[in-house]
């Protein structure tokens with residue numbers, strides 16, 4: 001059964017006199033993996049930040065699990081939302097296990113529970129605990145650091161995880177490996193809602209059970225990947241899909 005878990009109702013966001021998001025309404029259901037795709041400046045990050053309360057809407061309403069976000073304790077809300085960003089910001093003077101354990105420690109989990117959880121998470125992101133737990137972030141590759149970012153975001157088992165272009169700075173191979181991992185992780189964790197911002201169309205179509213295409217602060221289309229590919233709803237979505245075709249053509253030209 002689908003249960004609305006994140007709802008935007010006529011949300012507007014302005015910065016000074018700039019209307020970045022004029023009127024945004026959408027619903028994400030519990031357990032979904034939704035990707036948010038759009039060109040630079042279309043309001044993707046702003047949308048994510050309004051979901052975890054880092055930014056307030058200028059008008060309209062946001063409901064999290066049926067409750068108005070304004071009525072929620074923002075500290076508690078953020079604890080329920082893992083957040084993975086491109087600049088993951090691991091603490092350089094802490095080991096990998098200490099980095100993953102930051103929030104559980106803050107919540108005063110007993111030490112043995114923390115250690116158990118760190119081991120479990122390292123295994124989940126496919127890094128052997130005995131090899132990586134005591135290393136420092138600078139002793140890891142960019143892709144491995146992103147895996148730690150994912151592990152840290154999942155540490156307290158939050159029902160929501162928000163991803164903001166987490167793989168943007170990685171090489172193509174590492175990126176596709178991590179995409180497969182993140183899909184597997186979502187499939188292995190029932191009821192977790194993943195919201196994943198990207199401007200990479202292939203990434204959005206591969207990961208998202210539904211894809212929300214944003215353009216100039218509005219939803220251009222919000223549908224299953226196949227629906228978007230076969231029935232693009234607007235000229236913008238068509239153009240976006242056209243860029244994939246253009247890349248294929250470029251390859252073909254080089255083959256000739």
Ligand SMILES: Nc1ncnc2c1ncn2[C@@H]1O[C@H](COP(=O)(O)OP(=O)(O)OP(=O)(O)O)[C@@H](O)[C@H]1O
Nearest residue numbers: 015016020038039040041042043044045046047199
């Ligand atoms: N704190 C702020 N003050 C003023 N303008 C802002 C602020 N944050 C974002 N903006 C503007 O809002 C618009 C949307 O920004 P946002 O970061 O949401 O876009 P985006 O779709 O995530 O883009 P990108 O893919 O480049 O990260 C941009 O024009 C940006 O300059």
